[in-house]
Each structure stands twice: as structure tokens, then as C-alpha cells.
Amino acid sequence: MKHTTLACLAAMLLLQSPAWSAPEPTIPGYSLGQPQVARAPYSEADLAALKKVMLFSDDDALALRQSKPILADQVDAILDVWYGFVASTPELLRYFSDAAGKPDAAYLAAVRKRFGQWILDTADANYDQRWLDYQYEIGLRHSRLKKNRTDSARSVAQIDFRYLSALTIPVTTTLKPFLASKGASPSEVERMHAAWVKAVLLQTILWSHPYVRDGQF
Amino acid sequence: MKHTTLACLAAMLLLQSPAWSAPEPTIPGYSLGQPQVARAPYSEADLAALKKVMLFSDDDALALRQSKPILADQVDAILDVWYGFVASTPELLRYFSDAAGKPDAAYLAAVRKRFGQWILDTADANYDQRWLDYQYEIGLRHSRLKKNRTDSARSVAQIDFRYLSALTIPVTTTLKPFLASKGASPSEVERMHAAWVKAVLLQTILWSHPYVRDGQF
Numbered sequence: 330m331k332h333t334t335l336a337c338l339a340a341m342l343l344l345q346s347p348a349w350s351a352p353e354p355t356i357p358g359y360s361l362g363q364p365q366v367a368r369a370p371y372s373e374a375d376l377a378a379l380k381k382v383m384l385f386s387d388d389d390a391l392a393l394r395q396s397k398p399i400l401a402d403q404v405d406a407i408l409d410v411w412y413g414f415v416a417s418t419p420e421l422l423r424y425f426s427d428a429a430g431k432p433d434a435a436y437l438a439a440v441r442k443r444f445g446q447w448i449l450d451t452a453d454a455n456y457d458q459r460w461l462d463y464q465y466e467i468g469l470r471h472s473r474l475k476k477n478r479t480d481s482a483r484s485v486a487q488i489d490f491r492y493l494s495a496l497t498i499p500v501t502t503t504l505k506p507f508l509a510s511k512g513a514s515p516s517e518v519e520r521m522h523a524a525w526v527k528a529v530l531l532q533t534i535l536w537s538h539p540y541v542r543d544g545q546f
Numbered sequence: 547m548k549h550t551t552l553a554c555l556a557a558m559l560l561l562q563s564p565a566w567s568a569p570e571p572t573i574p575g576y577s578l579g580q581p582q583v584a585r586a587p588y589s590e591a592d593l594a595a596l597k598k599v600m601l602f603s604d605d606d607a608l609a610l611r612q613s614k615p616i617l618a619d620q621v622d623a624i625l626d627v628w629y630g631f632v633a634s635t636p637e638l639l640r641y642f643s644d645a646a647g648k649p650d651a652a653y654l655a656a657v658r659k660r661f662g663q664w665i666l667d668t669a670d671a672n673y674d675q676r677w678l679d680y681q682y683e684i685g686l687r688h689s690r691l692k693k694n695r696t697d698s699a700r701s702v703a704q705i706d707f708r709y710l711s712a713l714t715i716p717v718t719t720t721l722k723p724f725l726a727s728k729g730a731s732p733s734e735v736e737r738m739h740a741a742w743v744k745a746v747l748l749q750t751i752l753w754s755h756p757y758v759r760d761g762q763f
Contacts, residue, residue: 378637379708383715420595473762490758491596491751494711498600498744526743527715534708537754541707545690545757 356442358479361450361463369465370538370546373458379534380456385527390454392524397452399511399521400504404445410503412441424488436482451528461535468536490540494533501526573659575696578667578680586682587755587763590675596751597673602744607671609741614669616728616738617721621662627720629658641705653699668745678752685753707757711750718743 360366379385400407415421416432425440426432450460469475473487504525509518538546577583596602617624632638633649642657643649667677686692690704721742726735755763 375708379712382635382637382709383712384719385715418599420599487762490754490763491592492599494747494751495596495600497747498602502601502740523719530711530714530747534711537707540759540762541757542759545704546707 356446357439359443359446360466362459366459366462366466369458369461369535371461371465371535373456373461376456376461379531383527383531385524385531388520389524389527390456392521393452393454393528395517396508396521396525397449399513400448400452400507403507403510404448407448407504407507408441408445411444411500412437414499414503421492423485424492425482425484427483428485433482433484436477436480436484439480439482451525451532454528464532464535465538467532468539471536472539474539490537493536493540494530497526497529497533500529573663574656576660576663577683579676583679583683586675586678586752588678588682588752590673590678593673593678596748600744600748602741602748605737606741606744607673609738610669610671610745612734613725613738613742614666616730617665617669617724620724620727621665624665624721624724625658625662628661628717629654631716631720638709640702641709642699642701644700645702650699650701653694653697653701656697656699668742668749671745681749681752682755684749685756688753689756691756707754710753710757711747714743714746714750717746 415425422432423430425437466475470479471488471493476482476487477484501522505518505522508521508525509515513521632642639649640647642654683692687696688705688710693704694701718739722735722739725738725742726732730738
């Protein structure tokens with residue numbers, strides 16, 4: 330009986346404290362680290378070269394991690410801003426809409442949960458092969474190879490290539506006030522913002538792989 | 547005799563004053579607005595949609611134009627920094643090297659002249675069809691379709707796709723001190739820098755067209 334109580338208490342603490350690596354709540358379609366995710370066509374060595382060219386340093390990884398506690402309890406507010414932008418931009422809303430132009434609310438809601446987790450994962454900056462594999466999976470889900478499949482959505486067949494890296498700008502521009510809202514100094518906000526620009530652009534380049542002709546990536 | 551002297555004086559003034567729309571000195575391979583440049587596979591309407599998604603506003607165009615007189619007499623110093631970065635980054639220097647890894651000095655020098663003009667053209671922010679057509683030409687010259695041809699270089703067959711948009715970061719990060727070196731306020735420097743990030747990323751997306759599978763751009 331005593332052992333059971335202690336085990337329950339331990340389990341509760343484990344679930345409450347992110348520092349204890351509590352398992353993430355289950356998000357449908359979120360498959361980072363899952364065995365069904367295919368191996369990415371790029372390696373950790375490829376990533377190291379790309380980070381070098383993008384001036385992505387250890388300090389950028391630290392700045393991203395510094396942003397995590399600032400952003401963690403603002404995730405819903407950030408998503409409200411991003412979804413507001415998508416909703417007011419027909420050029421983007423069409424990617425969540427059917428052929429007749431009607432937005433798919435269930436699809437938008439399903440993606441939103443993974444988008445929230447993506448904010449936290451980007452702030453974690455844990456760039457291992459598992460993470461690379463999931464970036465490739467995200468790329469596939471934007472392309473005609475796998476779009477709509479995860480959420481059984483009935484929407485257009487692909488997100489056009491041109492908008493992947495383009496989204497770096499609205500995502501990171503609208504993030505800046507959230508980075509600044511918890512008292513970080515202007516120079517710290519600039520440092521975190523610059524790291525976010527690099528991290529998002531880096532990811533969108535990786536996501537682009539399925540769109541690029543064989544041997545040209 | 548008198549007429550000849552006056553004509554010479556007029557010609558000299560014309561060559562000295564950019565405000566008089568002096569013809570650009572001839573840069574080999576620089577073909578913006580030339581009849582041999584093919585029509586781009588994207589239109590001004592496509593560009594307007596992309597600018598909208600990238601939050602590229604009229605104020606960004608103004609900020610770019612504001613940067614032109616600041617940068618114009620620093621072009622060589624900027625190129626020194628960029629070429630220093632390429633020279634010290636084997637992952638990039640190989641794109642100017644032959645199969646054995648030997649850098650092609652003549653190729654580097656030929657590209658440098660156009661690169662300097664590119665700084666001024668980017669600051670001009672004159673986004674018409676002529677400009678779009680030349681962006682496509684620049685993309686072709688990065689891809690295996692036209693790389694090396696303009697300068698009769700003997701270098702590797704393509705610049706890999708992943709580095710096109712990636713270069714937005716080192717180009718705009720190293721530009722910032724030059725934007726700040728003529729007394730603009732910190733907020734004006736931020737404004738010009740943000741416009742440059744958008745402008746360079748926008749261009750690299752357009753340059754990517756030849757790499758993208760048919761119908762997926």
C-alpha cells in the first residue's frame with residue numbers, strides 16, 4: 330500500500346515536471362523519434378556543413394533554449410497570431426482548403442497541435458539524426474507525396490515550394506514581441522530572434538528536399 | 547573644336563554622376579534587361595503574392611533604397627568580407643573550384659563584378675518583369691543548366707540547392723555593420739537590415755526555380 334502511494338506520487342511528479350522528461354501528451358500525427366519515420370536523405374555531417382554556412386553557432390542553440398521558458402506559456406497566443414495571419418491571407422488559407430476554397434476546420438485544428446509542439450521542439454535545438462528524420466517527414470507532409478494524409482484532410486495536393494522558406498519571415502517577425510514580453514533586454518531579444526531566423530530557415534531548407542530534383546539538393 | 551570639347555565635358559560629367567543615369571560600366575555577363583534573357587516562369591502577380599506572405603511592404607522597398615547611398619561606396623569592402631567568408635569556407639569555395647579542388651581565380655573575379663552590381667540592384671528594389679527575368683537567369687547560372695557557362699569556368703556542375711537560401715544569413719549578417727557605419731540610428735539600421743533579409747531570401751527563392759520539380763514551385 331505504502332509502495333503504491335509512493336509510486337503514484339512519483340508518477341504524478343514525473344508528469345508535472347518538464348525537467349524530468351515527462352512524456353509529451355499524445356499529439357495525433359506527431360512522430361518525432363517514432364520507428365515509422367523514414368531515414369532522412371541528409372546526415373548530421375550535411376547538417377553541420379549547412380549550419381556552418383548559415384553561421385549557426387553553439388550560441389544560437391543556447392539562445393533558442395533560452396527562448397523556451399519565455400515562449401512555453403505563450404504558445405497558444407503565438408498560434409492565435411499565426412493562424413490569424415493564415416486566415417487573413419488567401420494565398421496561404423488555400424493550403425488548408427478544399428478544391429472549392431472551403432477551409433477545413435478539423436485539418437486546421439489537427440495541424441495546430443503539432444505546430445505548438447514545433448515551437449517547443451525548435452526552441453530545444455536538439456539536432457540529431459532523429460530530428461533530421463522528422464524534418465524530412467515534415468517536408469514530405471508539405472509536398473504532394475504526403476500532404477493531407479496524416480489528418481485525412483481533403484485539401485489541395487501540395488503546399489507550393491515557394492512558400493516554405495518564405496514563411497520564415499512572418500513566423501519570426503511575429504514571434505519577436507513574444508520573445509520581448511518577459512523582460513529580456515533588447516540585445517537578448519535580438520540574439521534570440523536572430524537564432525530563430527536561422528533555425529526556421531534551416532528547417533524550411535530541409536523540408537524542401539522532396540521538391541528538389543534528384544541529385545540537386 | 548569647341549563642340550568637341552563641350553561634348554567631351556558632357557560625356558565626362560555623364561560618366562561621373564550616377565544621378566544623371568549614367569550608363570553602367572559594362573560588366574561581362576551582367577544582362578539585366580538584355581534581350582537574350584529568357585522570360586521567367588513567374589509573373590509580377592506571383593511576386594506580389596510572395597511579397598505579401600513575406601510581409602514585404604513599400605516601407606521595405608524604401609528601406610532598401612535608403613541603404614543604397616550608404617552601401618554604394620562600400621561595395622568593395624563588403625565584397626572583401628563576403629569573399630573572405632567564401633575563401634575560408636571549403637563547403638562554399640568548392641563551387642568556385644575545379645574537380646581537383648583548385649579555386650579558379652578568373653571565375654571568382656568575374657563573378658565579383660556582377661556581385662557588386664547585385665548589391666546596388668538589390669538596394670534599388672525595382673521589381674518589374676525585367677528584374678524577375680534576370681532572377682531566373684541568376685537561378686539558372688547557379689544550377690547545372692547554366693553554371694560556369696557565362697565565365698567559361700571549369701568548376702563543379704552546380705551549386706547545391708541547400709546553399710541558395712542559406713546564404714541569406716551570412717550575406718545579411720555581415721552587411722549589418724556596413725549599414726550602421728554612416729550614422730544611421732540603431733532602429734534605422736534594424737529596419738534596413740530586416741528589409742535586406744526579406745529581399746535576399748525572396749531572391750534566393752526565385753533563384754531556386756530551376757532546381758524544383760515540374761509543377762511544384
